[in-house]
Amino acid sequence: MLFTPQHAIDELGDEFADPVSAAPFPETILRFRNDRAAAEIGLEDLDDAAWIRHFARFEPLPGAQPRPLALRYHGHQFRVYNPEIGDGRGFLFAQMLDENGRLMDLGTKGSGQTPYSRFGDGRLTLKGGVREILATEMLEALGVETSRTFSLIETGEQLHRGDEPSPTRSAVMVRLNHGHIRIGIFQRLAYFQDTENLKRLTGYVLRHYYGEEAKDDAPQRLLALVAERTARLAGQFMAAGFVHGVLNSDNINVSGESFDYGPWRFAPTWDPGFTAAYFDHAGLYAFGRQPEAIFWDVMQLASSLRLICDEAPLVAAMDRFPAAYTREVTAAVLWRLGLKPRNPEQDRALVQATERALTASKAPLDRFYFDAFGGQLPQSYGEPFAELRGLLAGYEPRKPRDHPYWEDSEPCSMLIEEVEAIWSRIAEQDDWSPLNAKIAAIRRMGEALQGSGDARHRWNEGRGEALA
Template identity: 85%
Template sequence: MLFTPQHAIDELGDEFADTVTPAAFPEAILRFRNGRAAAQIGLDGLSDAEWIRHFGRFEPLPGAQPRPLALRYHGHQFRVYNPDIGDGRGFLFAQMLDDRGRLMDLGTKGSGQTPYSRFGDGRLTLKGGVREILAAEMLEALGVETSRTFSLIETGEALHRGDEPSPTRSAVMVRLNHGHIRIGTFQRLAYFKDEANLKRLTAYVLRHYYGEEAGEDAPQRLLTLVAGRTARLAGQFMAAGFVHGVLNSDNINVSGESFDYGPWRFAPTWDPGFTAAYFDHAGLYAFGRQPEAIFWDVMQLASSLRLIAEEAPLIEAMETFEPAYTREVTGAVLWRMGLKPQTEKRDRTLVQAAERALTASKAPLDLFYFEMFGGQLPESYGEPFAELRGLLARYAPRKPRDHGYWSDPAPCSMLIEEVEAIWVPIAERDDWSMLGAKVAAVRRMGEALA
């Protein structure tokens, strides 16, 4: 795969972003490079020194855009509209094609201040970067459409944060995304009643993220597609047992790909009320409310598109979300169970039975999926699983349990206790071996599931 730089973002013009200057960091120590992701965009041949120049010092990649761009957007944050946000500690560094021919972005986190930093320092803690690696790797292995942590470089600054011991170490991260256009990008244009740029952005997203040219029904078509992709994401979150934590409209990518992992958690059990963010006191983004939260965000896209479309077709497009979510969560849970799908009705009955059993029993979620992969539910799963056990008899495995992973004594998990344990040797002894071993274990699990 050759590196194939693109400049699609230039189609949008100057109204969508500001050129910025990366921070000049005192150090640049390479801590993580994602060779697998790099191979998919033709950058796996870079030496470590070249890698640091591009992703720690932000020397432009050959043929890519010459200056980083901080993207402009608004958004609802915990249902409160905020017009004073944008890329406050990150920027779009480069665009390129991947090995599937898709337009991809390399974007940063912790790369310095921008016009949207407000009172922030534009930095990222090293622990925050480590947590992003773990979240993205686990989600990718579990079949979730996710950004991937591409690079993590320690930067030698001492940062002060209120939610962890300070001063703490700093880092700059690069993620590989299928685009950085958010629902909040549309909201900003609607806020300013900018019809021309709203139409331009609609056409851009349809062309580059859905492979379609804009017709007369472009707003309705876009909304239908985004509803489908975000319904898929909601279903994948539920099957993975993942709680994003901050599903604000500025954190929802219109490509339907999850990204930006802050206070995330994986749920130990199927607990609809389980939350990730300590500041989510009302449980707005709790595990079981994530489909509702994502639907609410898509409604804000519909509201924004109302500036350039009639209401009736947008309502029609929004009505596709719920049935799409039902299909997607059913398919995602069935996939993680290791079962071949049958009829839509039969599959939904099975998944609902699994949800009831898991809720009633409070069985460990990862262990359940691990032990019953392929449809063989152990006898140790008692009365709450009786209905599910009967339904499973009809199903065939989608693949054999012939990977070595299935002989392990326990499943690969990513609960908060282990995340914290992985950080301890890094903080205390600069020992990165646990992180490396965990990434390898997660990828091995992904191979078994794929």
């Protein structure tokens, strides 16, 4: 397709962002370019020199916005309100349409200081960039709606960080995702009692991320849509065994797409108390508490919208979340098990039995899903899986196990030990082959799981989505 630049962000005006410039990096070594994602927005034909000009030196793309924009937002961080944040080491670089006509953003991480950097250097460690590649590739393969890591370029600086060995190598990353409008942007406007811009932002999100024009019920309509989309994301996290680690309100995108990965991990077993961030001492964002955390963040959106809407319709919109989560986690687990749905009652019973069996047995998650795909659970799975085995007998596979992936002796996984081993080869030997091999293995797994014509990613079917 042709590159189709957009300037939708201009509709919001000067109150939402600050023009900024990228840092002048001493080196630009291309380490990763996502040609699969680039093809979706018409940029796959850029040669490496042009890629570096645009995604390390940040020369504007043809017809795109002339200057990067650092977005303004507030947010609750571990339930404590912080009015002093915003895009502190990133910016919105360009907007364009993808092959499905959706508005997409190219945003950065590690591109230098902005008015919101506070005491930070605005940089990204190379390890942080490598970790984000691994997270986004794995989540995409597992059917989670996620940003994609678009580009990673090493920048030749030595960075000092208190929570990892220093000095360490630096990088600038570009991500492609369906908007950068965070709940925290609404919170900032509510903080300043800015009702006019709250209305403007509500209309912008409805128009560009849900395909609807704002009407009299715009605030409650938006909240209902966000509640449904974020409930879906919570369900997908659980089926993937993924722990985001920092589900603050400034990290929740109102399009319902996961992004901004820091201390993430994949849980080795179904352990509700498993945490990703070493500083999450209370387990606020533990694996099993993620639906609650996301619901709490959406409540902050509801609180912000009270400036422009009565409380009762907002409460009704929020009430969609629990039922939507139950529906979505059920659909996501069935999808990962490779099964066709039957009916809501039976499907929910199957998922509950799966959770009970995995909790009791402490079976490795990736191994279980690999062995059980299509509904044929091996006899080696003993007593804790007896109930589940009986329920599986009534289900049909949604696709056959005919991809070569299913002949492998081990499932593709992304546990912390694997992440550290990949990074060690880069840090110690500048050997990128394990990373490249892992990306290829993840994409191969994704082919096996998703297959031809699979509609798991419903957001690829268009911008809008009807609600009952």
